[in-house]
Amino acid sequence: MKIAITTTAPQLQAQLDPRFGRCAYLLVVDSETMEFQAYPNPAINAPGGAGIKMAKFVSDLKPDAVISGDFGPNAAEALRSANLAMYLFGESQSVQDVIERFKTGKLTRF
Amino acid sequence: MTNRDSLKIAVASGKGGTGKTTVATALALSLAEDTSKPILFLDCDVEAPNAHLFLKPQFREEKPVEILIPEVNEELCTYCGKCAEVCQFQAIAVLSQRVLVFPQLCHGCGSCTMICPTNAIHETPKTIGVLQKGTAGEIEFARGVMDIGEPMAVPIIRQLKKWVAPLKPKITIVDSPPGTSCPVVESIRGSDFLLLVTEPTPFGLHDLKLAYQVAKELQIPAGVVINRENGVYEELDEFCAQVNLPVLMRIPFQRVIAEGIAKGENLLNILPEMSEDFQNTMDVIKTLVKKGK
Known part of the structure; x- marks a missing residue:
């Protein structure tokens, strides 16, 4: 499965970024092979509506799920209308950890 | 002055x-x-x-x-996304065959209405004060x-x-x-x-x-x-x-x-x-x- 996760750096070892619209990077990870693509957030300097811009960016990548620390109301509405499943990473400490919890159904659905 | x-x-x-x-x-x-x-x-x-x-x-x-807020007729919309591209405030977004309008982000400039190639957008007034x-x-x-x-x-x-x-x-x-x-x-x-x-x-x-x-x-x-x-x-x-x-x-x-x-x-x-x-x-x-x- 293709999982999109917000992180602070473009590596698998990166810390998780709790923000969705203003995250530093988006990692799209293959949950089986752990292969990934990193994208810098195109909305990071948007004066407003960053969550919406990021939602659009994510939905164009067509992942199976999006995982972040939280989702703002506008971002959530946009992701929902793109039929994207949102999850909160909660106590997870790393990308590896998030993927593990996702696979075992331990993440909270947003 | x-x-x-x-x-x-x-x-x-x-x-x-x-x-x-x-x-x-x-x-x-x-x-x-x-x-x-x-x-x-x-x-x-x-x-x-x-x-x-x-x-x-x-x-x-x-x-x-009042300011003018876009309203989208989805029957005419082709989801080309031009309206979202022209908007400086992300007040309109096109996501997989759906158009979302965020009225509170809209500055009422009318660009989306003008750029729409199929005339799917018209403006309706919204009272803000x-x-x-x-x-x-x-x-x-x-x-x-x-x-x-x-x-x-x-x-x-x-x-x-x-x-x-x-x-x-x-x-x-x-x-x-x-x-x-x-x-x-x-x-x-x-x-x-x-x-x-x-x-x-x-x-x-x-x-x-x-x-x-x-x-x-x-x-x-x-x-x-x-x-x-x-x-x-x-x-x-x-x-x-x-x-x-x-x-x-x-x-x-x-x-x-x-x-x-x-x-x-x-x-x-x-x-x-x-x-x-x-x-x-x-x-x-x-x-x-x-x-x-």
């Missing part, structure tokens, strides 16, 4: 709570003592207008403020009030200025919002003079510096009123001297003023002798405006 026989003075501050409204209302009242010059007071702090507390106007006219007009004694009073939950003050301020333009007052006093962002710029744009009210604190000085930058950027001559002055705060006077910002007035820190304001009394009611200070300040402002032209 370059009309020679009219004068528009905006009162701003940067920091909130320095006494903008106290100074603006007192200035208006002191000028109203000469009834030969019609005065207009504009409360542009549409997020939290409060000048009415001190001038106690009677409102006689009201007008809703109200304009009110009336009189407070000899003073013409007008203000904008933003609806609760609405985030955009600029269209209200812009429409307020347009609404009162036909009044053609000799003197306009603009009570601007705090800060130095778009609503402040819109409030003071077109003014002949900017009266910056500050307080002798590091926070007051910090924001005065920002407000001064705005005045410089907009090329509006400016002067300072130091409110609640209590002893000497050298850094403040040093800054004013350094950038050539004249200190036009100093209002001392006095308990009696605070008590009166808290009861909704205006400054001239509390200290009638200050009327002359304000009139003198006005004379200095007129000289500075003339010099600037």
